[in-house]
Amino acid sequence: MKKWFAVIGNPIAHSLSPYMHDYWLSSQNINASYIPIQVEDGKLEQAVQSLKLLSCSGWNVTVPYKEAIIPFLDQIDESAVGIGAVNTVVKTESGQFVGYNTDGLGFIRSLGQTENTNRILILGAGGAARGIVYAFKQLGYQKLSIANRTKTNAEKLVHELQFGQAITFQEAEEQLQTFDIVIQTTPLGMKNNTKTLPINLKGIKENAIVADIVYNPLVTPFLEEAEKYNVRTINGLGMLVHQGALAFSYWNGSYPNTNDMIQRLTEQLGG
Ligand code: ATR
Secondary structure (H helix, E strand, O other): OOEEEEEEEOOOOOOOHHHHHHHHHHHOOOOEEEEEEEOOOOOHHHHHHHHHHOOOOEEEEOOOOOOOOHHHOOEEOHHHHHHOOOOEEEEOOOOOEEEEOOHHHHHHHHOOOOOOOOEEEEEOOOHHHHHHHHHHHHOOOOEEEEEOOOHHHHHHHHHHHOOOEEEOHHHHHHOHHHOOEEEEOOOOOOOOOOOOOOOOOOOOOOOOEEEEOOOOOOOOHHHHHHOOOOOEEEOOHHHHHHHHHHHHHHHHOOOOOHHHHHHHHHHHOOO
16 A cells, blocks of 8 residues: 655645655655645644544654644654654554654754764754754763853753753853854744844854754855855755654665755755
8 A cells, every 4th residue: 555654734835845755755666655734723633643544654743743742642752752842753563653853863964974072062942952952962972062042041951951051142152162063053044034143153163063954045144154264064954854864764764865855955945
């Protein structure tokens, strides 16, 4: 029987996941499709019941349901427990629905070669930052600071994950020379959002990696600023593609071609 996968969220029309997964499924000759499903407010439980009833083999979960879906699943993998959010649901052979989170690990894979002795600076302390910080901890990184507009929120994250150090944006600027990897996780710089930068990059270490989890626009004002220095910039497309590739591998047992997909999506987004 033909399998099917889905992504649920609200809104969902803008999601690039259907294009990405359909392409990978057909390039690996897997007889399956992947469809976007808009789930209206208050309808999440019914939607999950329907997905189960209609034999969905697995699905992605996006905003605003990543946390809310947890009670409706049979098991939650350690990755999703640690982050407190699910972005991928896998149906096991025994028919159980298990929640995973591939966002943080996907992001770290998008950075390419890094060392766990690298010093990391995370800007922002929201849900996206949490997934990334958790993944760095799991991979055995030792030196990580979280800078946030509201320092108490960074402190809360450090306390909850028992990892990292909370600092202000000003402290981040003062210590900038010490970081090998700087990761922008706030909504600043998203299309239609402000051009304000969370921190000034003056003094950034040569050859540092500067990443932004935003991919629309492909080059955020933060990355545009970073390009003035001798650093390697990475936009949020890699995270999108690698979190999807991990989900794909959990569902289908094979890892898809991520570089090719990053290139395709870059072209689609006009890069
Ligand atoms: P997400 O789940 O996508 O990470 P979120 O949970 O709403 O989004 O997190 C937003 C993060 O961006 C927070 O760290 C927030 O800072 P505060 O804790 O001070 O609210 C940060 N953020 C949002 N708007 C910002 C702005 N205009 N300037 C600086 N930081 C901002």
